[in-house]
Amino acid sequence: xxxxxxxSVLPExxxxxxxxxxxxxxxxxxxxWIWTSEENPPGSTVADGSRGFRYQIIxxxxxxxxxxxxxxxxxxxxxxxYVNGFNIGNNFERFNSESAFFExxxxxxxxxxxxxxxxxxxATNAPGVVSNTAGLIVTGIxxxxxxxQETLVSNSTWLTLAAPAPANFFSPTFNDAAWxxxxxxxxxxxxxxxxxTIVPNNVIGCLNF
Numbered sequence: 001x002x003x004x005x006x007x008s009v010l011p012e013x014x015x016x017x018x019x020x021x022x023x024x025x026x027x028x029x030x031x032x033w034i035w036t037s038e039e040n041p042p043g044s045t046v047a048d049g050s051r052g053f054r055y056q057i058i059x060x061x062x063x064x065x066x067x068x069x070x071x072x073x074x075x076x077x078x079x080x081x082y083v084n085g086f087n088i089g090n091n092f093e094r095f096n097s098e099s100a101f102f103e104x105x106x107x108x109x110x111x112x113x114x115x116x117x118x119x120x121x122x123a124t125n126a127p128g129v130v131s132n133t134a135g136l137i138v139t140g141i142x143x144x145x146x147x148x149q150e151t152l153v154s155n156s157t158w159l160t161l162a163a164p165a166p167a168n169f170f171s172p173t174f175n176d177a178a179w180x181x182x183x184x185x186x187x188x189x190x191x192x193x194x195x196x197t198i199v200p201n202n203v204i205g206c207l208n209f
Contacts, residue, residue: 026072026141028104028188028196031153033076033135035123036162037183046134048127052165054176055158057117057142064144065113071140072104074196076133078124082170083109084117101135103197113145120170133192135185156181 034053039046057066073079073091080090088107111117125134138154159179168174189195 026070026106026139026198027151028072028137028139028153028198030151030155031137031139031188032155033137033185033188033190033193034154034156034158034160034182035134035136035185036160037180038162039134039183039185045132046125048125048132050122050124050164051134051160051162052169053121053123053136053154053158053160053182054169054174054179055119055138055152055154057111057119057152060144060148060150064146064148066111066117067113067143067145069107069109069111069117069119069140069142071107071109071119071138072198073107073121074101074104074137075121075123076101076135076193077126079136080122080124081107082120082122084112085171087170101137101193101196104137104139106198111142116172118170118172118174120174122165122169135193137188137193137196139198154182156184158182 035046036051057069059066069083071081071083073081075091078091080092081088088109089105091105119138119140121136121138123134123136125132136154138152140152142150142152144150158181159176160182161179166174169176
């Protein structure tokens with residue numbers, strides 16, 4: 001599945017990892033596998049197809065500005081990642097393998113110091129998988145201008161819709177008032193997915209932008 005054609009590709013987006021001292025470790029420890037309410041009970045079989053997910057980063061203070069985001073993403077089966085309307089990356093090359101949800105992809109992305117910062121993901125449950133469960137798991141670190149770092153994880157604070165996402169759902173200005181909280185399917189390690197690996201699984205930080 002190709003990314004939405006109207007989304008620009010962020011030139012500065014990089015998937016390489018930069019290690020620094022005294023940074024918050026990137027971990028799926030508190031992250032939930034999420035999907036729409038169509039998967040009921042959580043972890044049960046669900047129809048194939050794509051669903052959109054959105055999360056807005058909230059500044060802790062108008063005097064503390066977000067600088068960059070380090071993000072780890074895994075999905076059962078496929079994802080396409082956008083930040084502030086830019087297409088950042090996907091797992092299309094390995095979406096039909098177990099590594100799609102056993103190993104997370106890591107991205108470092110610059111954020112808007114002023115204005116909205118929105119993460120949007122189009123996640124796809126592929127047909128033909130035996131169990132045909134569906135899920136998305138995300139963890140991230142937001143670094144602010146003061147050096148403050150905050151973690152974010154996938155849970156019911158993310159918004160979704162039990163229908164294919166509109167073509168411009170990744171735009172920061174998209175009106176998601178009709179969207180609802182995502183359904184939590186269980187924390188990292190829950191079946192049928194098991195633990196999701198972040199490689200390397202040590203301290204990870206943002207790039208200088």
